[in-house]
Amino acid sequence: MPTATFSIEDVDFLAKALLWADSYDSACLLHSNEFADPYANVQSILAVGVKQEIVADGTNTFGKIEAFKAKHHDEWMFGFFGYDLKNELEELHTTLPDELAFPEAYFFTPEILLRFQDRKVTIDAPVAMDVPSIYESICDIVLSFDGSTLDRPFQKRMSKTAYLESFQQLKQHIQRGDIYEVNLCQEFYQEDCAIHPPSAYWKLNSVSPTPFSTFFKFQDHYILSASPERFIAKRGTTLLSQPIKGTAKRGNTEQEDLEIIQRLQSDPKEMAENVMIVDLVRNDLTRSxxxxxxxxxxxxxxxxxxxxxxxxxxxxxxxxxxVTDLDAIKRVFPAGSMTGAPKVSAMALCDRYEKSKRGVYAGAVGYFSPDGNFDFNVVIRTLLYNRTKQYLSFHTGGAITIDAEAENEYAECLLKANGILIALDTQLEN
Structure with a gap:
């Protein structure tokens, strides 16, 4: 495969590359926004075009992806696992509405790969392609991001009243000892919504730059993510997971920020949430x-x-x-920070009290690399879009524990929606 490295002189080169990639049926940009991360493998990487692909059909998904990976072990693979693969792993069943209609999982090996590092880009392409011409064609693109502003608010799949009722029901399950933590999520959506996905992603990334930012296209389906959370990664012989549990708003000044951080670190409820999830993830990792x-x-x-x-x-x-890579992922899937504990009981209750299928939300997007490493985020702070159906959606959620207060948890859900609402210049319905 021909390879060449170019110095990036155009400050808009990555944005232009994103527009160029959107002309292909499948594309994936994993963008670190140059966050300091001791476990980072690449700063940013863009996979474009399909050599081979696998679409989950709902049976033995992890086994089939394992076989696909074995055939292409010396290539990069990019893709996603949907949250509801849990139904293959446990005795669970989801009958909630699914307007987005993503497959349960999808992976592809790319035709063209762009790796960004320190103001340089390395391009890998098939023998039949002229690598310098790819670079030049990207440079020649006229940058035009438009279509990320919405003219109406997002609708709520779950009203505030319904959320508070579900919250109280789940609190009763905790008091009875059925579970001790659960992550209740709600969907916000727009129908008959026409957006330009690269524009929406680029605006979201500018408003909320995060270390696991993702633009993923599969035909007419888009994942536009400002995820701050790593689900699971492998570095050599080391597996690692970095769950997030505990959220606080930003302050208006540096001093206010410091005070909020100190309160967050000393908040018994937030720390208890974190400890519970760490214990869950520790137990999951023990299996591998x-x-x-x-x-x-x-x-x-x-x-x-x-x-x-x-x-x-x-x-x-x-x-x-x-233990194989797919076994290691399967044994911790889905992310404990998005379920609760005990995990299976919490997931069953989420299916009972939530109002829509999570789909890709709370699943994972990432890559397997030829050197044997892999890295997957948790799909949160993410817009999901079905362009054919013109259906746009995002979820937010928060953990419920014995000490949780309903109004505070509802406010946290709205806080987590802020980045998306600002990016699209809209709001939630009343």
Missing amino acids: AKAGSVAAERQPQVHTFRQVHQLVSTITCEIDPN
């Missing part, structure tokens, strides 16, 4: 780990983003050499 190798940071770290402060924990282990 060498004995005694699972380790967690004692104190979650505060990560500050444009819209919010978050409590982030890091759990690592050494992978058992007999």
Whole structure:
């Protein structure tokens, strides 16, 4: 495969590359926004065009992706796992409405790969393609982002009254001992909505730059994500997960920010949420780990983003050499930060009290690389779009524990929606 590296002199080159990529049936941009990350493998990477692909049909999904990966082990693979693959892994069933109609999972090996590092781009392309001409054709694109502003508010799939009722029902399950934490999510949506997905993504990324930002296109389906959370990654023989649990708004001044961070770090409810999820993820990772190798940071770290402060924990282990990559992912899927604990009981209750299928939301997007590493985010702070149906949607959620208060948790859901609403210059219906 021909490869060439070019210095990036055009400050808009990545934006132009995104517009260029949107002309293909499948494309994936994983964009770190240059956040400092000791586990980062690449700053940003853009996969374009399809050599081979696999679309989940709802049976033995992880096994089929495992076989697909084995055939293409020396190539990059990009794709997503939908949250409702949980139904294949556990005795669960989802009958909630699904207007977005994404497949449960999808992966592809790209025709063209652009890797961005330190103001340079390395382009890999098929033998039949002229690599310099790809670079030049991107440079020649006239940058025009339009179509990310909406003329009406998002509708609520779950009214505030319905949310508060579901909250109280779930609180009763906690008081009875059925569960001790659950992540209740709600959908906001627009029908007959025409947007230009690259424009919407670029605006979202400018409003909410995050380390796991993603633009993913599969035919007429789009994932436009400002995710701050790593689900699971592999670096050599090390597996790691970095769940987020604990959220606070940004302050108006540096001093106010510091005070909010201190309150977040000392808030018993937020810390209890984090500890519960760390325990859950630690237990999940144990199923793929060498004995005694699972380790967690004692104190979650505060990560500050444009819209919010978050409590982030890091759990690592050494992978058992007999465990495959897909097995390791399957054994922790879906992300514990988006379910609750005990995990299966919490997921069953989410299906019972939520009003729409999560689909890709709360699933994972990422890559497998030829060197044996992989990295997947948690699909949160994300717009999902079906261009054919002109259906646009996003979810937000928050953890309910024994000490949670309904009004506070509802306010946290709205806080998490801010980045998307600002990016699209709209609001939620009353």
